[in-house]
Amino acid sequence: MPSHEDTRRKATPREFGKRALDVAISVLGIVLLALVFVVVWIAIHLDSPGPAVFRQRRIGRDEKPFNCFKFRTLHYNADESIHREAIRRAWAKEPLSNDPAAPYKLTDDPRVTRVGRWLRRTSLDELPQFLNVLRGEMSIVGPRPAIPYELEHFRDWHHKRHVVKPGITGICQVRGRGRVSPEVMLEMDVDYAMNWTLWTDLKLIALTFPAVLRGHGAR
Template identity: 45%
Template sequence: MTSRQRLAIDAWTTVDPEREAHGIRSRQMRAGPRLGKRAVDLALACPILALSSPLMLMAYILIRLTSRGPALIRQTRIGQHERPFAMFKFRTMRLDADDTALRRMNILELAGNTDPGTSDGAFKPDADPRVTKVGRLLRRFSVDELPQLFNVLSGEMSLVGPRPSLPWEVKLYTPAQRMRHACLPGMTGLWQVSGRNRLPMPQMLRLDLVYARSWSLSLDLWILCRTPGAVLFDRTVR
């Protein structure tokens, strides 16, 4: 990663979303870099999928044995250019889960509330009753996200990029924040290695804009190298 990219990332708390969005509009990724990013995705996703297959099989069995419902689910997410797609994910919640509390928290975050009101400062409901015991373990180590490797192989996602948003979340974004959809959504990203659930949604969205504005293969590789540490040592994931 270049020094210029480091400065951009270090300054993310003061990013002007409107200015970043303008920079994204004026910086279209050419065919060469797009192909390079796709080549990296395929070169890494295939061996990761092969190596993680036993872990995914174990997760599948544990989910089926401990809770009612399918182990593998498809969620509608918003992808590049705001095209919806079906994202694969291991189920970590009860079938009758209600997301009202999470929606309320996200609305407050986007309105400027910087106090999550949780015990550990995470912007996720405390002791979320929707999450199963096995689901909490899978989330802790991001095992629930491994099926997204199939989305990467199909070209709907990248290994690195903005977090794939839910349709109701996108309706809350400003026009500038929606410029994050200029990129393919990713399994990991700047938000993942910069705090994850400790970041309120507006700051996460700013990081996505910084990524879209500053993208390079070296930045992707830097994020990928930092992701295992973020997954293993971040204690605020629920």
Template identity: 45%
Template structure:
């Protein structure tokens, strides 16, 4: 307080950063004048039901027209997938959503039918890559991915069918990346925050480097999103998603 009083004699604006734990610094604060004391107001917007309804309304308003526009291109992509390799056009994977409820997330199939066998053989022949796989369950040069699948992943078009998940109310346009049950332990205490929202097609992770970020950074971004959500953040993320998708940054 003495330092602030002294600095006020010489400067018009003074920024005061209080010493807090790293977890607290992830929130947006509003300073409050409490008379002889100063407090910090912390807002949890997603605790308000009407804000959750507003987020859902935004999903439907933006999603339904896109579903209609993407119907024909989606059919063409499905035809390319069938011509490129054997197997179904769509791929389903069990993921965890809001309140920890499991659901099937839809994607265009990007891998070969014998993906498990190909992966096991590849890791056996390249033991130095096993650590990369076990760390994030991803490989930069994945032998399971088909030719069309590589294009779909690079352009993020493989996630186009997730618009159906949004319409069904299982996902949101913006939110944390949907996780599988094995990832709960990696999220730790942040999993409770994850369960408060629907997972999203895009999110802070996707516009912040995607696969170029560590898993810990991804978890931190998910917590930041949930605890600081506002409608303008969703619109900002959606706007940032387009250049990221066009450049393919961090996608593989």
């Protein structure tokens, strides 16, 4: 029987390059944004009871689950069924908001705290995922990590998005979040997973900053 080491996927040169980029950006981000981490931590604690950072089970590369870190934007122990229903409605192509620019974004979620709305609008709630990147569970660029129950709606070919690590940012965050249906988003994810290059990653990283400033990619 082959050992676990024998059966592990061999990294390609471009994957080594992607990993080096991930580590460099994550370390730099944590160092440069250390004060932001502290301010957000304090703001969350002052706004509502509960931990500032929470762990949520997500689906990673090769569909292996992992704990994804995020700054808490919801009231502690919030009802998960609201998001489950929003996912069902989005897959049925039912609008989730009256905003024509973001019909598939749940903009009036009653579970979101005051500070949480600001964190989502600025995407600062994603900052703890630099730790997931350093742990090798995520990449800076890639498809957003799916919640396990979201996979219930996937078609067979949608699972191809999981041949790469999930990312903090990606093509959907730059070009599609909230404005296109889940199926179109998955088409974009699969296209990225099948065709990504380091140059693509660098372009998406550069495009993330103006997207965040415009409010695109917030979730």
